[in-house]
Amino acid sequence: MVTIGVAETIAETIGVEEEYLLLDSLTGLPTAECPRVRGVAAALPGVADGEVGPELLKAQIEISTPVCHAVDEVGSELCRLRAAVRAAARTVGCEVAATGAAPARSAAVTPVSDGVRYAEMRSQAQVLVDEQLITGMHVHVGVPDRGSAVAAVTRLRPWLPVLAAMGANSPLWDGRDTGYASWRTLLFGRWPVSGPPPAFADAADYERRVQDLLRAGVMADRRQVYWHARPSERYPTVEVRVLDVQPSPCDAVLYVGLIRALVVRAVQEERDGVPPPADAPELLEANTWWAARYGLTGSLCDPGSGRQREAGAVVDELVEQVSPVLAATGDRTTVERGVERLLRIGTPAERQRTAFEDHGMPGLLKMITCDW
Template identity: 70%
Template sequence: MVTVGVEEEYLLLDSATGLPTAECPRVQAVASALPSVRDGEVTPELLQAQIEIATPVCKTLEQVATELRRLRAAVRAAAAAVGCRVAATGAAPARGGTCTPVSEGERYARMRDRERRLVDEQLITGMHVHVGVPDRAAAVAVVTRLRPWLPVLAAMGANSPLWDGADTGYASWRTLLFGRWPVSGPPPAFTSEADYEDRVHALLRARLITDRGQLYWHARPSERYPTVEVRVLDVQPGPADAVLYAGLVRALVLRALADGREGVPLPQVSGELLAANTWWAARHGLSGSLCDPRDGRQRPAATVVAALVERTEHELARLGDLSVVEAGVDRLLLLGTPAQRQLQAYRAGGVPGVLDLITQDW
């Protein structure tokens, strides 16, 4: 069974104002002391108003769901003990007038000095899916084969329509904010592991990035684990939403590995088309059409989502995940993306209504 793991980032919000609050050190300390939490499962992120959880290596989607429920409950309980709330949203709906301090450590301090306002505005949170692969060369090849489908995942998982208390007009404002970093967005089409390393070494040698942790592509070979890491998704409202993408991403990676073994040519999609399609997905989510990766033409969003499921159907069935993913897609198309749900709450109750939605009990 091919392994899968999930990392999720959350925002910490003041219980009274709903604004980001720098309580990560205290929340992390309380959560890490709980008997249900193991070492290293709850960690800081760049800003002290963010916190991250990481599941153990999982073999089944049922296990992913169980671990996410456990860790989300721990962080929620710790935040309540400290006096703040945990928000599962891709971007802070409101920010206030002061900058959130960075977390402790030389690396984060260096980033604050170097990237300036990008760091100040990094009040965004994502979901990262790790899928086990045989080796580094396979990971690089998989990243290239995943490229055309990453905007579809971004559209499906959009969960950040608000910023500074207003509707941005985008389903995933996080995608736009994160895309401002020097090395971010859709990954290049790598021809080999050597090509990947040459490109990364060139960036490091030129001092355009400070370390490999700043390779913020939407998919990349992990530097810590023998996995491909897909990081295009906004953090999801609940475990059921997250499990859908853990299943889809794992199946996409398996399909890519199979294509490599069968000698299927690498997909030919230009960088400009992929970048524009990513913008389109962030702008519209599933509210209209999407560019179909199969031929580069616009089609109804539901049709393109169905094509993604069809592409991975064999792998999903082999893993026993098909019914879970199909149910998740049906729910998504019925209820709309998390961004659409946030906008419904915003129109009904303004920012307070959104805060109630994104901090509700998972």
Template identity: 55%
Template sequence: MITVGVEEEYLLVDPVTLLPAPLVDDVRATAGLGAAPIADAQEVQDELLQAQIEVATPVCEALEEVGGHLLRLRHAVASAAQANGCRIAASGAAPLRDAEPVPVTGRPRYLRMHGEARQLVDEQLICGMHVHVGIPDRETGVAVLNRLRIWLPTLLAMSANSPLWDGRATGFASWRTIIFGRWPVSGPVPRFAGFADYEARAEALLASGVIADRGQLYWQARLSENYPTVEVRCCDVQLDADEAVMLAGIVRALVATAIAEEKAGVAPVHWQPELLQAATWHAARHGLSSTLLDPDGRPRSSGDALCMLLRHIGPALEESGDLREVNSLVHRLLRRGTPADRQRRAFADGGLPAVTELITAEATAP
């Protein structure tokens, strides 16, 4: 069984004003460092800004494990946040910001980033979901990246959960994607000739001095520097754990399919960078409310595009035992819309108070 793990980032917000609450140190201490910790200290981490917190599941083999750990960790940080007078919000971007920037977490790396790109860091009130899938070696990992890249806009559209910014609708389903895309190495993953090419290009970026470390290779998919995994990073954090489980199952199946095709010598489909960039922007703009590009680069209805995705990964889903669960969750997504659609409906019906209720209550919904 190919292993999978998930990292999720949440906002810490004031439950009344919805403004970011820079309380990550207090929340982490309550969650993991007390006499009876409710989460392992390594499972709950700080992030770039002090109003963000990150959780990471252990390595999992079954989607049921992923869902169980995500619910456990969401409840742990939600309880710790409530004990410190704030809430966790499962939104890809902060719907509201204060006039004063949120303080940066006091790690040297983060402080250096703030010194070099102050406005970008000040506006980095965004939260993603990262899926790690095990690979046998890094050469295979690069082959997987080359085959995954055409599906990343579809994953982005499915996961869109950041339509609001500064108390207003942005017109985008995933404003997080637009904010994050301003870093020098970000956005769609390039096509590589192989692992040696991946390494050479990463080293050239480091040698340029524009980025300080490989952690700033902010492509939407990359090889992990810490684990033997491919890390898919294009998704907004999800409103509820079931949606995160769905995306984790799809990403694992995409990786398994890519490995099988590479072994069988099936020629990969390649898009030119400008087409991939355009597809990414389009997915961030519309989510599932418009067209998506099929593997040939042609526009399809979002429903048809998701059906093509499920057909592509169907054998891998069946082999892992995830077919029924993932199919059911995808059909649920098509019925009720993306998390961005649900945020927009809440905002239209009840303004920011309704959005607050949605993104804080849904975070720990079973």
């Protein structure tokens, strides 16, 4: 527990799920080797049950950290699990790529993972599933109860596009530059229940609206609530899903600290009776597109003023807003150093573009499979 304000305490547990692409070591194209890689990884010393799992397509693989209490602990767990899946992948002749979208694809359709649910998704969504060669980073932050989770989701909404811009890591698709910093954001936004979450009055309102979606038949189950932030259905957490997977644990831990601070602040404001932000859904949608298009290379909409400002200034404002919480959780130094590094060297998308422009696809593939 961490003390926030006067005699206020809230849970500070954190955890991360990261998805990666499996690329053939010779061609650099997605390869359906998840079952073999998982089998090898599961037998490695120190890898626990459930820490390495499948995703929708067999060319994807997912890791899940244990429940952690410190950002440095999350970083260590990510290093451990990334090393395990990389070693397992190389054993079967492929590489693990930490990029939000496959930079190149073959004409062959990548098969879905085993299971009735994935087969039904393929039957329903077809090309959308075929093109799901995208990977994200999901940050879980522990909260006291379901009501707190819903309140946090509503209050996080204005800052989700800023996080998307900061963590953009998917500029290439089909062997060329898309012009977007996060092409994954556009691809994933094609699912019926995706993108920025609505504002919810309370937990009952959230439940009613999810049930309405299920009754309407537009999603098969609650796991298809793909909003950029949502109350987790499996854990007592808020799950922030807006980020592309990050190139390295060094990149990732910045967002763990920042998102935890945002959630802590949101829960405290709900308890203190601070009104939630009144942001229009159309503006949030447009800001999300803008963030995916430009990353941090231009301007971003400042949630406070509702106007465009230089992107770095908006990022600095975000850090300033949560600075008291960062001090209380002990994450201020990690976040401030991470932001300084990000603004100095650019987003992962910018670094991918530089590698691609300077060294072509071989240089890009080396970056996304070795910069760990």
